[in-house]
Amino acid sequence: MNASDTIAQEPEVAGPEKGTKRFQAKRDAILAAAADAINEQSAKGMTFADVARRVGLNTTSVTYYFKRKEDLAAAAFEQTLEKLDEMLDQALEEPTPEARVARFLNINMERMARIERGEEKAFAILSDLRAMEEPMKGRLLTGWRNIFRKTRSIWGTDGTRAETDLRGARAHVVLENTFWLTAWLTRYEVDEYPRVEQRLMEVFRHGIAAPGRVWRPELLDLEHDEPEPGREAFLLAATRLINELGYRGASVQKIASELNVTKGSFYHHLDAKDELVIACYKRSFDIIADAQRLAEDHGGSHWDRLASTIATLLDVQFSERGPLLRTTALSGLPPRERSTMIDRSNRIARRYAGMLSDGIAQGSIRPIDPLVASQALMALQNAAFDMRKWASTMPRERAVAFYASTLTFGLFDDSVLGA
Structure with missing residues (x-):
């Protein structure tokens, strides 16, 4: 030129x-x-x-x-x-x-x-x-x-490799929680922000588990029959691409290529791209809700149930059967559909808040603000997809324990290193 x-x-x-x-x-x-x-x-x-x-x-x-x-x-x-x-x-x-x-x-x-x-x-x-x-x-x-x-x-x-791995999990959770503030902080008056800050810092400082609690989660069985053969694989491939490239970056052609199928196969499963994202969100929200429901029926203390929920969902995020769709795809949806998905996300957060409240009453969960802590948990599970490469460098159980410890026991407790 x-x-x-x-x-x-x-x-x-x-x-x-x-x-x-x-x-x-x-x-x-x-x-x-x-x-x-x-x-x-x-x-x-x-x-x-x-x-x-x-x-x-x-x-x-x-x-x-x-x-x-x-x-x-x-x-x-x-x-x-x-x-x-x-x-x-x-x-x-x-x-x-x-x-x-x-x-x-x-x-x-x-x-x-x-x-x-x-x-x-x-x-x-x-x-x-x-x-x-x-x-x-x-x-x-x-x-x-x-x-x-x-x-x-x-x-x-x-420090050691294990210490570096743990610090990586902590760094990611801190960053993601600050990004996630835009999703829920506007529900509070501005003059309440200092109190919300203190409550969130309490979760960061001490975690949600009551003193003396240990990390021994049981992975919940989320397996179920697939009503339409091939649809689950299609939604899984779409979820991965949307998480990586965003709603507009993950074209129908790219999703079809990922599965090595024709573009026409896409329209066999779904009528439009918006419908695809909604289906991916429904799949992800259903998985989270299933984990919460199964944990509540599982028995044990409320801490045990919550720990099993967190561990199961992180295991999904780090495994081949994952991931869950990140909320970042919401920006590409039409307003009405976006509002519907946000409402579902809020119901999941409220269910976490209920689990935390029950644990606080029981004494197995630290006395924290359950609404604030539930949003911290939403950020934790939402962002874990980005740590798949990090998780692949160590045994899955350790990756789950390290990542979960950031909120279960706080950002400054190194006891997980000796677990």
Whole structure:
């Protein structure tokens, strides 16, 4: 490409010179609008026209700042990574792991309060990183891995392989819980946020198990007859791809190719892509609800039942019969269907809250806020898919115990290392 080609592609629009405060302010406004669009519709669903509308510009004006939609999405994701990096730097100034986690949570809670008051814009969630094109995808994933390693360093950088594995589980659970705040924190008034922060930190600090409880879960039998041969395999392949690439990134063709079947086979099982995602969600929610129901009928203390539920679902996430569909696919669904799926998710969270409340009354669960703790459990099971590679490096039982310990016994209890 020569210089004349570059000039020919430059949009005919008057804009502030690059590097000026006016240019940066407009660019930041576009990035904020893009973040909102990504969070509502996914990176693939975001359009220049929508972003332009949100900032009061025409589409050509947006292309003055970002030539392609992919460039805009990548810049929004890079901004998120930069902000996370800054927050972690602040947290790492604290002297102990517990104080660092508390600081990181506090920074995020205060940010959420400013967003709710309209004083700050939300940054783009990172769900669609894997759906980006190369070379941007590689660069962004490198940035995400750096964030993960920095979060893991909250607990130190020296130690055995087992200690590093446990710190990895803790880092992931902390990050996912801060991302998950957007799913449920708005149910509280802003002036309640400090109390919610304290209650969530209590779960992080001490876990949910009452003192003296041990981790001896029994995996529950979730096997059942498949009413339509082949449908389960189809939904499983679709779930994996949607988790990796997002709702819009996982095309029907890619799902069919994953199963080595024709595109027509897709329409044998389902009539439309939205129906596919709904079916994947129903499968996942049914598995979770089955585990909860079976645990309640299983006997033992309420702690034992909850531990068996958690272990069974993590085992599903880490095994070939998994995973469960991540909530990130919700952004691609039409509003009505999305609302239906969110309602089902909330019912599952309330069931967890009921199990926790029964355990608190019995004395087998620590006296914690069951509504807050139930959302922490939702984040735990929802995000475990991303730790499949991590789990594959060790015996499954250890992976489940390490990952579950982050919330069952807290983020600072190393007793699981000797189990």
